[in-house]
Amino acid sequence: MGVNMNPSYSFDPPGVGLVGYVVNRHRDYDPPPLQGAMFDYVVAADGVFVHAQRDGLGVCFRIAPAEVRGLAKCSELFAFALPKVPEELMSELCYRAEEWANGRLETLFHLVWTPVYLWNEGWELIEPEQARASTSCRPDEPCLSAERAIIEIHSHHTMPARFSGTDDADETGFRLYGVIGDLRRSPSIRMRVGVYGYFYEIPASWALELPAGLMDCNEEEEEVR
Numbered sequence: 001m002g003v004n005m006n007p008s009y010s011f012d013p014p015g016v017g018l019v020g021y022v023v024n025r026h027r028d029y030d031p032p033p034l035q036g037a038m039f040d041y042v043v044a045a046d047g048v049f050v051h052a053q054r055d056g057l058g059v060c061f062r063i064a065p066a067e068v069r070g071l072a073k074c075s076e077l078f079a080f081a082l083p084k085v086p087e088e089l090m091s092e093l094c095y096r097a098e099e100w101a102n103g104r105l106e107t108l109f110h111l112v113w114t115p116v117y118l119w120n121e122g123w124e125l126i127e128p129e130q131a132r133a134s135t136s137c138r139p140d141e142p143c144l145s146a147e148r149a150i151i152e153i154h155s156h157h158t159m160p161a162r163f164s165g166t167d168d169a170d171e172t173g174f175r176l177y178g179v180i181g182d183l184r185r186s187p188s189i190r191m192r193v194g195v196y197g198y199f200y201e202i203p204a205s206w207a208l209e210l211p212a213g214l215m216d217c218n219e220e221e222e223e224v225r
Contacts, residue, residue, distance in 0.1 A: 019041065020034060024045070024073075042060070045069070049062050051077075054175075056082040056113065058079040084207055090210060100157070106134070108152070153177070155180050
C-alpha cells in the first residue's frame with residue numbers, strides 16, 4: 001500500500017492493476033478518481049460497492065450489503081452524460097424485434113454513440129450479423145459494434161422482459177443492457193447497468209425515450225411497491 005494523502009480514503013496507488021480497492025473511512029462516499037483501469041471495489045459502512053466509469057457513463061452501486069463499523073456510508077451513483085436514445089430510434093428497434101418475433105426468434109441490437117454522427121442525437125442502431133434462435137441470439141465473431149456499444153438490447157419475443165441466467169453469463173462487459181419482451185400482447189422493456197458481471201437494474205427512462213405502448217418494467221414495479 002502507498003502513502004495515503006487523503007484521510008477520507010485508503011487505496012492502492014494509481015496504476016496498480018485492472019481493479020482498485022478503496023476503503024471509505026471518514027465521510028459519505030463522493031467517488032474519487034478511479035484507481036483501477038476497469039473498476040474499483042469500495043468498502044463502506046453499508047457494504048461493498050462497485051464503481052466504474054467510461055465515456056458518458058459513471059456508476060456506483062452496492063454488490064454486497066454488510067455492516068462495517070468505523071467506516072462511512074457509500075452513495076449509489078448513475079451519471080449518464082449522453083443524450084437519451086430518441087423515441088424514433090426505439091420505435092425502429094421495437095419494429096425490427098416484432099418482425100423477428102413473428103418467427104419466434106430473438107434478436108440483438110447495439111446502440112453506439114458518436115458526436116460526429118449527425119442523426120438521432122448521435123445514436124446509431126446496429127443489428128449485427130448473428131445466430132438467432134427461439135431462446136437465444138449471439139453475434140457472429142468478430143463483432144465490431146459490440147466493442148463500441150454503450151447500450152445492448154435483445155428481444156424475448158413472446159416471453160417476459162426478464163434477464164435469464166444465460167443473459168447474466170453473456171453480459172460481462174461494462175455498458176447498459178436491456179431486454180424487451182411480451183411483444184405480441186404487452187410490449188415491455190427492462191434495463192440494467194452491467195459492470196463486468198455485476199448488475200444493477202434502472203428505469204429505462206434514465207437513458208431512453210420510450211415510444212407509446214412500451215412499458216418500463218422497473219418503473220412499473222416501483223409504483224407497485
